[in-house]
Amino acid sequence: MSLAVKPRPPLEGQHFHVVIIGGGINGVAVARECARAGKRTLLVEQNDFASGVTSRSTRIIHGGLRYLEHGEIGLVRESVRERERLLRERSHLVHPIHFLLLLNEQSQRSAMKVRAGLWLYERFAKRKSAGLSEMELKRVERALDAGHQWSIFNYEDAQCEFPERLVAEWMMEAAAAGAVIRNHCEVVAVDIAQGRARGVLLRDRISGKDERVEGGWILNCSGPWADRVCQRSAVRTSKPLLGGVRGSHIVLPRFSGAPTAAVYAEASDSRPVFVLPWNEQVLVGTTEVSDTGDPAKAAPSSEEIEYLLRTAARLFPKAKISAHDIKYAFAGVRPLPNSPGNAASSVSRRHFLHDHTPEGAARLISVIGGKLTTAASLARECARKIGIPVQEPTTIAMGSGSSLDPMFDHAILDIARAGSVSEETARGMMEWHGPRAMDIARMALVSAELRAPICPHTSHIVAEVVEAYRQEFAVTLGDVLLRRTPVALGACWSESCSREAAARIGAVLGWNEQALGANLESFEMERTAFLKKPSRGIALEAAAD
Template identity: 45%
Template structure:
């Protein structure tokens, strides 16, 4: 099995090189491969480890676009939402939301009801009553405010890391060559067009030059860093990095069972919804001026999110002790210079995606694409491919029925039961495989069927099995323990995770991957460092002044 884990040499020439392995870059790789082009996808860290894994995890239909009158973007977001619900139903599911407004709201009852009616009408989103949830929230919310509650429906992708893994598998199945932990060091141009890229393998240290006709910069918040490698004729910035911080709380009595959207007194939107056994609260939006790789919430951001949740639910008596962890991601918004100062203007229009052609800057064949959300990644990929002269071969599917969530659950449980009877793999483990691997689940099941090592659970008390970790390395390009436990089989995102579980997971995964004791120890050390930087919690929040 070890032969599968050898990193081969990069090709000498490809037609298209994509720099950046987040959801936008992987979506574009999948799109280009459909046109039978040779594609190289490069990511300096791991696929989905940047902004994608640090997003809100809500598949937004674009409701906020109504505020700015961007009906076209609203329609596009709704179509993207519907496509994800249809094509990735094991990862993306409907989530009932409630908008809560009080006397301080900027919008009247008529304006709110009209916006939700238009949203449902344009997106064929079913009406949801959520009467039980509404009454429960009325009892739990701050009773000093007169709340008006309006139900609507969004969707949730709890683990966008798995969405990237699925799309990566699709891309590689159609010929894409993908390489993570591979940093582009230079983009060569000559006579006004791109010629190739110099790549350093972060695992082997080997440098390679790959000739290419197209270089697509899909590096997200690192867009300007990559752009500067081409030594273009202009030095104008493209991106402003905006840090969005999210807080995870332990669930409390009266916590929302669906999503809740409110506006804080200063007008900023705030969302609360269940995620992975916790309650997620988010988000902030402040300019990020530090190292993009080390983005973490500030104490002030944590205080704002914690205080907002506490004021909404005073009966819960939320304090800093209820915080499990927080994380922050940097969103790439279009840089726009204000007339009076050099600070970027972060108005709502800047949240749209951008495709920038560098042909007039001395780099014909180079494009930079950034921005958007999970719902617009596929459409951004199609538009970028069209600019490159490629025709989309993907067909629109039939409308998806999002009203009966129990139907999907029943099908999944029936499949898991059948697998258990046929293979002896515990039903809970079979169900866990199906939830995260979808149409690729049988590959994992077949590997585990006759191998007791691969059928072992990765950690006690959770159903995921070692075969999923092997699948991650053999087919999904995972290299490190962090790649496996944070993104391919992301069980380390749970609130119960600790150093003991890390050691247990590594001890069970290592024999299947051929890791020796030295390699295993190094992987554990690197994993703990990566997880603590990602899932951030100050050591003493109360001493830092954070108390609700």
């Protein structure tokens, strides 16, 4: 069978109330807010949605316990409130996770301060966290370095294993409200005339065509590219808006003694580091290194990989973790506010809206900072800044634990029957697609090709890929396998998986041999540029110390 993908209509000469530059979590949230308010909205992204900082984060939705150390009470309160909303509204993507905060006799933080911070943290959530079992706590203690005396503090936050999927859902909601969505479309420059922003010059990276559109407001939500957008548009700020900080992570297989909870510990330099269960693997991060280079080329240095590996190995010496265990490493540049002379850990994670009117570019706003947790509240603030009256959503308190599990299980059975797929496949579809999983299941019923797994090691099926191309604005194979249905982030993935997936997807989409080869080559280039395999000799001695 062959399922055609719709071509993209031209944009030349169109007028929009709001043009949003940047398709990460913040840009997509802003587009959704503006479109829902009835504004004609254009969202453009030079690469793919969620391909920048969003997909290179630690993937936690947290109130920011350590922000209390810097006195940012308002940010913590806002973050906790937004975390609770995401847990309620996106329960298939955002779920509670236990954190174990570890202190030993060398820790810089006192147990008394930690207890006080956790007490305040729990009060902000207005609910009591469910505790971890004594058996699990003992299991973690046995796995830790026995040469230290450990104090273990248990609290609850949340995890979004695949923020790429959260972006896809918000993007679909923006489109349903009327937003025009365009990825692989670069803003060459913002048009500035007579002291104000008038529109943007676009370059479609797929067709190579340049187009010009008009915009009443231009919102620069390009994250670490914000200064570059200003420079290309001849908007002269008195100093850089950003102080780029690279954060790197390593991914390990599940090791003996790996906790089922997230671990929050101090590295040798007293910086906080997370060791989290993620995607049936273990995610370790993050670092904080100044990086003023091209954010698209951000890559973890050997020193950062060694630092993270040594931290994990010292925490869990019995696991005998080595560099050979690293599945891959990745890095992204956080768009933190420019703060010369301050340590990256002390720079505020609060977002700021920079109005460029003083620089001769009225109606151009640059968004600086922000994080996964607070993207929706940032979007509401942006909307108000440009004159859109947006109300704060009502807050509904959650109890500890979830009452949705029985409903979730019933939905899985219904999806499995509707699509003639296994319960495992139905569960995976429900976890990634939520309420839209039923529509994908019905599509899968059309043919065995659509019900086939994307690769032999996953329960996710080709019908999910077709949905990504038809409804979720996927253009390339990387858009699909790294973000819309991110199976290529899994523990199994290899070049043979890439070939198998491309063949199965190409058969359904009607690719000829040339198109199949081009898609596969492009995907492998993107995958290897994003997910770095460390050199074999790195950090073996350091990890064994």
